[in-house]
Each structure stands twice: as C-alpha cells, then as structure tokens.
Amino acid sequence: MITSDLMNDSDHTPSTQKPEAGIRLTEEQLRARRSRSIAIGIALGLLVLLFYIVTLVKGPGVLERPL
Amino acid sequence: MSVTFVPAELSGEQGVDPSIAPSIAGARDYLELMKPRVMSLVVFTALVGLVVAPGHVHPVIALTALICIAVGAGASGALNMWYDADIDARMARTAARPIPAGRLRPGEALAFGLTLAGFSVAVLGLLVNVVAAALLALTIAFYVLVYTMWLKRSTPQNIVIGGAAGALPPIIGWASVTGGVSLEPVVLFLIIFMWTPPHFWALALYRKDDYARAGVPMLPVVAGDNATRRQILLYTLVLAPLGAAPWLMGYAGLAYGITAVAGGAGMIVLALRILAEKDGFKASKQMFAFSILYLFLLFAVLLADRMSGGLVGHFTI
Numbered sequence: 001m002i003t004s005d006l007m008n009d010s011d012h013t014p015s016t017q018k019p020e021a022g023i024r025l026t027e028e029q030l031r032a033r034r035s036r037s038i039a040i041g042i043a044l045g046l047l048v049l050l051f052y053i054v055t056l057v058k059g060p061g062v063l064e065r066p067l
Numbered sequence: 068m069s070v071t072f073v074p075a076e077l078s079g080e081q082g083v084d085p086s087i088a089p090s091i092a093g094a095r096d097y098l099e100l101m102k103p104r105v106m107s108l109v110v111f112t113a114l115v116g117l118v119v120a121p122g123h124v125h126p127v128i129a130l131t132a133l134i135c136i137a138v139g140a141g142a143s144g145a146l147n148m149w150y151d152a153d154i155d156a157r158m159a160r161t162a163a164r165p166i167p168a169g170r171l172r173p174g175e176a177l178a179f180g181l182t183l184a185g186f187s188v189a190v191l192g193l194l195v196n197v198v199a200a201a202l203l204a205l206t207i208a209f210y211v212l213v214y215t216m217w218l219k220r221s222t223p224q225n226i227v228i229g230g231a232a233g234a235l236p237p238i239i240g241w242a243s244v245t246g247g248v249s250l251e252p253v254v255l256f257l258i259i260f261m262w263t264p265p266h267f268w269a270l271a272l273y274r275k276d277d278y279a280r281a282g283v284p285m286l287p288v289v290a291g292d293n294a295t296r297r298q299i300l301l302y303t304l305v306l307a308p309l310g311a312a313p314w315l316m317g318y319a320g321l322a323y324g325i326t327a328v329a330g331g332a333g334m335i336v337l338a339l340r341i342l343a344e345k346d347g348f349k350a351s352k353q354m355f356a357f358s359i360l361y362l363f364l365l366f367a368v369l370l371a372d373r374m375s376g377g378l379v380g381h382f383t384i
Binding site: 033036051 | 088089090091092093094095097125127128131134186190194
C-alpha cells in the first residue's frame, strides 16, 4: 500500500518522489473524525463508569436478575 | 500536522466513490439524529412513571433506567431518520436533517441506530430489570417497524396507532421500579395515546402541503380539512376526561385534578375553534402549541404532586 510503495521506491529525493496515492482527508473530515472519536471515548468511559457504580450499588445482588 | 490517507483502491478513477468517501459527520450530527427534543419529552414522561410507581428504587438505578430510555428513544429517532430520509428531503420542516442535508450517510445512521438500540435494551436488562428492557425493545420495534416502515406511508391512521410508541415511556419508567405493569401507568399511556392525534393533526392541518409533497397520507391530505377538524374534536373529547383520570382514580391530588380539568377545557375550546375556523389555521397553530403545554403540565403537576408527598422513601440508598 502507500507505505510499502514509498519504501520500495529507489529514488527518495523529494523532487522525483511519486505522488502519494490515496485520499487526503480535508480539514473538515479531520475535524469531524476528531469530534466522533472524542464522543465515542466519552460514551465508552461513561458506560464503564455506569457499570462500575451499579456494581458497587448492587453488591453481590448484581448477578441476581429475577423476572 | 499529520497527513491521513485512505487506501487508493477505495477511490475510483474519477474521484472518490461517495458511498465510501471519508465521513464529514461530526458528533453534533449524530446528536441531531437522536431527535433530542423528542428524547427530552420521552425522558420526562418516563421519569413521571418512575416516580409515581410504588416501591423503592436506588437513585443510581433510576438514573440508569432514564439514561437507557433516553438512548432507546435516540435509537428510534436515528432509525426513523435513516428510513425516512427520502421523505425528509421533500419536506421543508425536515430538509435540513443530517441525512437529506448530506452531512451523514444513511448507512452511518442505520449502524448508529442499531448500536444504540442494542446497547440501551441490553444495559436496561442487565442493570435494571428484564421487563423494562423488554418494554423498551417493544417501543423501539413498534416505532421503527410498525410506525415508520409500515403505517406512516400507508394509512391516515399512522399517528393514531403509531402514537402507542410515544406513549409507552411512562410504563417503562413504572416497570423499572416495580418489575411489572399495572393500571396506573396504563392510564398515563392512554393519556399520551389520545393526546397524539389532536396534537399531530393540528400540525398536519397547516403543514398538509408539505405532507402531500412527500407522499405521506396524513389525515388532512387524504380526508380533507373538515374531516380532520371533526376528528380532532372527537379525540379531544375523549382526552379531556381521561386526563383527569389519575385524580379521579385517587393517585393524584387536587392540584392535578384542577390542572387536568382546566387544561382539558382549554383543549376542547381550541378544538371547537378549529372546527369553526373557515379561513387560515390560527386555531390549529394555537392547538399545536397548547397541546404541548397541556401534556407537559399534566405530567409536571403529577410529578410535583408525588414529590410533595416526599420522595425520600421512594429513592432508597
């Protein structure tokens, strides 16, 4: 892929380097990805915290789930 | 600054295939997909069901239940927007939503909605109880499969039957505390169920061109304005006494009773004004706005009524 293409290229001088194949993410796409990553991180952190607190609250009863 | 690449084989010769192009959807777009305003009403009515229920619940468990119900409502909203993107694009009110506006791809919305639905039901079942989780799953399935995919495009009774999904949250709240269902939350369910048609038909009366353009068979589009005005009055005449039922049945106090009777009278007056209205939709717009206030007041006073009785024994640590 891209990295291996660059590594196999015999001429590494910037002026003759092959243009990199692939899609360059725009600033907007990078910003959107960053905001999604932060939101997923926060959501997962809150989920872990929720399970931790409920386990403390319920104690051994956390495994009892009667209908 | 780091440079990020997507493999070249993912791009076509004439540029990037739009279906696999890097997403421009930010966290805010996903939040919008969850219909936060609808979600807040769902959480509020579920909270009332939870507080009115007899017995005790730990505050953390109560909060967990409300979070799961909120996320489940968000999942329903996302799946609705995924399926209805074509309709949304043709209606002025919904054209700016993330999918028709091109900020989010349908597949992203579908994956997001299914993930939220799975997590909300699973966490509610694991941390609260299985009955509440089953009711939440039923609510999501009913809203997405029965209302969105089936009824909305096929019958003018779409919001009558589909309204059941929006009416279920108080029952889920109740079940989160008691692990079961009884008559009291069913009355709350019926209040929201009977409130939904006059509320949405009042909106549909002055938005019917939008619905007609989108091909949604709302009652004013299919049966005309006069038939819709009559139906609004009929449903309001059933709703008004039903709104007072919690007081008449003895599980709400006098403050609730006065609010329900006064609010119900206001709804009937507005329904009569809609029926008498020949030109314009002033009364319909007033009914739409007042119906939101009416439902909010009923549940807020019921909540305050129960809280004045003391919640110390209800939320036990």
